[in-house]
Amino acid sequence: MTSGVTAVESALKGLDGIRGELAEFYRDLHEHPELSGGEFRTADAVARRVRGLGYEVTEGVGGTGVVAVLANGAGPTVLVRADFDALPIQEATGLPYASKTDGVMHACGHDMHATCLIGALTLLANARNSWAGTILAVFQPAEETGRGAQAMVDDGLFERFGTPDIVLAQHTAPFPVGLVGGHGGIAAAATDALRIVLHGRGGHGSRPEVTVDPVVMAASTVMRLQTIVSREIAADDAAVVTVGMMRAGTKDNIIPDDAELRLNIRTFTPETRTKVLAAVDRIVSAEAAAAGAEWKPDTSVIDTFPVLVNDADATRSTLAAFGEIFGADRVFDPGRITGSEDAGIFATSADAPLCYWMFGVLDPALFGGTDPVRILREIQSGGVDLATVPGPHTATYAPVVEPSITVGVTALTTAALTWLAAA
Template structure:
């Protein structure tokens, strides 16, 4: 065994002793979710715990962000990132530690991310005799709005705490617990979220002939938008156009003045992104003109996420270590994922590589086999109806506490020690 392998094995041997505390921490976070940029309680608890581990902690970075530093001699600086905001979803898991905040839920696993990073920080602090360098833990707010990473960078993250040599981040996935997925190159899609307001001329529902109906205009626009991917984007390219919201009117017999659409667009290639956005603009304007709209539609940006590009060489090094720790058959390439992430901003701003991976957190039995690897095989063979399995951003998303925490802590600790220096 190499000295790195020995260091990883030794560090992970401390995980069973902290398992119960981490599980309690996770359940507490899950029960007290907070929306983007309002994560005050979460931030305070994260800062308190990191300080107790001996880290130099600074809160309020980029709003509610927390940075925890452990300097341990000469060597690389490794940025470990976890996001901690929740979503405006009413939880329906029935768990005994369900959300106590009405209409807010940790439906994307960010509570698990924080728990796993905190566990890794404990193991790294205890194992500091075996490594050298600096651990920079970034607990990030507002990932769901695409604002948090940029806010921390703009708040002087690297001027105040130094520039890392690598960025490491992970995310829960609706996969069997115990498996890890990582894809080199464009791994997570760019997102453009748009708000479109279509203007009509309202009136009584009994006299539509004297109105310009924005509801019909909106319906026609929604249908036409579906042709962008199917008729304008080559089959070899990836793109998603979703109309997630259509809102208009107040009563059945009143034709309103306006209708609002909210769109979500996912792409991996800059050229495809430009094509899709141009097509959306063309269609929205054309449908309004065809309907005789009294004024042009208004389009504004809600939020945007860049493509997350995993550095192939850096990811290869990290994945090799994960295979050794977790098992060769438990680490796979899922291909590009159409979900989006702002973690890449940390790497882009520092001009360093990023390694980002997904780790399964669901009961393998949901995938037709108690063995996670065989369950993964069932997915690949199309033997699992994924529509029946609650995933992120749904009211039923329920990671199993264990062994999800063990898997996430093991992955983050392994990756960190892979990039930190070896103590002589």
């Protein structure tokens, strides 16, 4: 199963020589973010870079996905995955390499993911005399919509490029750079994103009595939805119901016909998911009826993510290898997170174990210190106010370029060599 720490340390010796070019590549991706399904420039940049390393590269898999294969003798097939889409957010970091695309930003670190995978593929290609097997590198589009992984699978990913024996993936996280965290079992929540349109009857703002005001209906619905988690989910269970958008009307003195809500729901079990979705439907319908609406609300699904489940044994082995390289005190179990990820689709579709982990990318100074291990202890004891720290999906989320790239490349390289056969 393992090619040993010696092989990892040998491969990592090449990292010093590529740090500069990786940082330049990262800044370029960050400056030119692209939304889910439209990652054409990003895919081209990735494909050109990886093709130059000697991998067999195929573009356009599942849309804009890129697949790179390096066969190196008999042994396991290891799938290493990075996503590379951005978000519709106006960047406010003030960085000299901030997004040049108005209203679009790499606010979730996917540019860092792609850069680190390229770095790992470089080291693995240069160290192929120390391992045997096949590397199946997947650069995935459209993670933010929950569609990219399934689109690549549906496009014949495994039929065309082989079925993996293990699936490995990582994600940036808003904790101090130098820390790596992974959790066996259920590691990330399922997501259901819904669009709800409430239908009223519009009219002049001076005569509300002859209308059915969808704005008031929407406001009441938003407030009532907050009771699902607080009053219907047990204290030892977990769920999140967020109304991320409410849109209605065009002018202050016009009562509109409709109001639109967009919801994001996070759950960890099928039972809780069913309960929350039923509660949303009940509340939305009841508020419309209470307002005297003549038409029932319309509900449609925007996107869904399945629960991400890490294989316990695979995660334990991979994290143990991280401990050998980073130091055991820098590797921890963050527990399950309410964030969602579609990387697990690759594992379930291939019937392969999954190991998905997170690595910190923020300046320790943001946490009021310099030592990530000490900061971790303070976080775990509740001594750090995490609400003051920029997180993913915010306009100020800014990974430090280094040593984040070094940590991410090291983690991917270590994980891959943990599962590839020794030469």
